[in-house]
Amino acid sequence: MPSLEDELFPSTPGKFKIDRGHNINRQFHRCFASTSTMFIWALFLIALTASYLSFQSFVDSGNRYFTASWGGIQWEKQIRNSAKTNRPGGMSVLVTGAAGFIGSHVSLALKKRGDGVVGLDNFNNYYDPSLKKARQSLLHSQAILVVEGDLNDVKLMAKLFDLVAFTQVMHLAAQAGVRYAMENPSSYVHSNIAGLVTLLETCKSANPQPAIVWASSSSVYGLNDKVPFSELDRTDQPASLYAATKKAGEEITHTYNHIYGLAITGLRFFTVYGPWGRPDMAYFSFTRNILQGKTITIYRGKNKADLARDFTYIDDIVKGCLGSLDTSGRSTGSGGKKRGPAPYRNFNLGNTTPVKVPTLVNILEKHLRVKAKRKIMEMPGNGDVPYTHANISLARREFGYKPTTDLQTGLKKFVRWYLSYYGYNRKDVW
Numbered sequence: 001m002p003s004l005e006d007e008l009f010p011s012t013p014g015k016f017k018i019d020r021g022h023n024i025n026r027q028f029h030r031c032f033a034s035t036s037t038m039f040i041w042a043l044f045l046i047a048l049t050a051s052y053l054s055f056q057s058f059v060d061s062g063n064r065y066f067t068a069s070w071g072g073i074q075w076e077k078q079i080r081n082s083a084k085t086n087r088p089g090g091m092s093v094l095v096t097g098a099a100g101f102i103g104s105h106v107s108l109a110l111k112k113r114g115d116g117v118v119g120l121d122n123f124n125n126y127y128d129p130s131l132k133k134a135r136q137s138l139l140h141s142q143a144i145l146v147v148e149g150d151l152n153d154v155k156l157m158a159k160l161f162d163l164v165a166f167t168q169v170m171h172l173a174a175q176a177g178v179r180y181a182m183e184n185p186s187s188y189v190h191s192n193i194a195g196l197v198t199l200l201e202t203c204k205s206a207n208p209q210p211a212i213v214w215a216s217s218s219s220v221y222g223l224n225d226k227v228p229f230s231e232l233d234r235t236d237q238p239a240s241l242y243a244a245t246k247k248a249g250e251e252i253t254h255t256y257n258h259i260y261g262l263a264i265t266g267l268r269f270f271t272v273y274g275p276w277g278r279p280d281m282a283y284f285s286f287t288r289n290i291l292q293g294k295t296i297t298i299y300r301g302k303n304k305a306d307l308a309r310d311f312t313y314i315d316d317i318v319k320g321c322l323g324s325l326d327t328s329g330r331s332t333g334s335g336g337k338k339r340g341p342a343p344y345r346n347f348n349l350g351n352t353t354p355v356k357v358p359t360l361v362n363i364l365e366k367h368l369r370v371k372a373k374r375k376i377m378e379m380p381g382n383g384d385v386p387y388t389h390a391n392i393s394l395a396r397r398e399f400g401y402k403p404t405t406d407l408q409t410g411l412k413k414f415v416r417w418y419l420s421y422y423g424y425n426r427k428d429v430w
């Protein structure tokens, strides 16, 4: 194998032959020539390494949230199969956040009635990813593929729309949680702002353009104290960064409706609970702590007023999602005035019966048959609001939304699921 020196100074006869036994001058000249060439090569190598490293770090930072676990003929076939409809006039829906709490329920309900579903989720570790994986397996058992990938992966998003002419997008992927925004604000910007824009850009360019139904939140009402909350009320006083990103999402989606004619429906969910729920939510962590004999902290608002929430059972939310998808209308495309303006709408999806948090704990105690150890504290300024209450008349009028599950019934179903999922023997608890 030739050495580097041999490569730089070839010894092929007739080209350049080094005579090792010659005088000092020649040696000096050779040495000088060799050093300067080496120097240039060294510079070249350093520059090459530096540009490689900076490219690598660019790719790494861009791909921090992405996985390369997609692609290939087999994968494409699975996507197409998953998106196939099984009823006349069925929809092909891309469900983002499909391994999440609401996304998994909506995906199953769509598939059950014969719609095609492709899921997308980045399986981040905001809460235990094994719960997301378990939901993915459940969906898989019903022939629903959940692609592991990030909303911000432009290539992946474009690929999905290349493979399937989605009629609707149910956009549920987001960084949820009010308090976590104080710990990791950039995750909210990443998913709820940048990810939303990437999704809208993809939908804008898709042909046909899908109608979009997406999850806003009751948190947009922020410091609004007029109850019940109506879609006509103020939403310009968010109490948390989470709420601010959801409000920004409403403004951003409005822009895409206005400029590009995308049909957009925003759903303002009110404290959704139920089986396969989110471990960061109070009803879930209370259950865990009560069963483990740990003290639970119950916050109070100003003047020792109990906090209250319009808790809404997952099955009611799913009906609201399907109703809004069914009436979501068609996008008109940019400048598409022929079919009239594409709809832009926001709806409250709540239960209309706020329940105080101590009452929620009483119900859990009853279903679990364990007494909770309670600690009452004043609510810290962490973005929570004292009270939520939905006026749902708009959703009722538009797509017949009518919640039917009260908190007693809904929590009973949640507790049954919780005990079974986490392997509690009922006799251990009761």
Ligand SMILES: NC(=O)c1ccc[n+]([C@@H]2O[C@H](COP(=O)([O-])OP(=O)(O)OC[C@H]3O[C@@H](n4cnc5c(N)ncnc54)[C@H](O)[C@@H]3O)[C@@H](O)[C@H]2O)c1
Binding pocket: 096, 097, 098, 099, 100, 101, 102, 103, 120, 121, 122, 123, 124, 132, 149, 150, 151, 152, 171, 172, 173, 174, 175, 176, 177, 190, 191, 195, 215, 216, 217, 218, 268, 269, 270, 271, 272, 273, 278
């Ligand atoms: N659960 C509620 O009470 C409630 C209330 C109001 C609004 N919402 C909204 O409803 C939607 C669904 O909420 P949920 O309770 O099912 O939450 P969830 O956290 O269980 O589901 C969201 C899913 O999105 C995924 N995700 C997050 N960022 C992503 C990204 N950049 N790319 C791909 N996937 C990503 C997560 O991994 C997660 O599985 C969210 O938009 C949430 O803000 C929920």
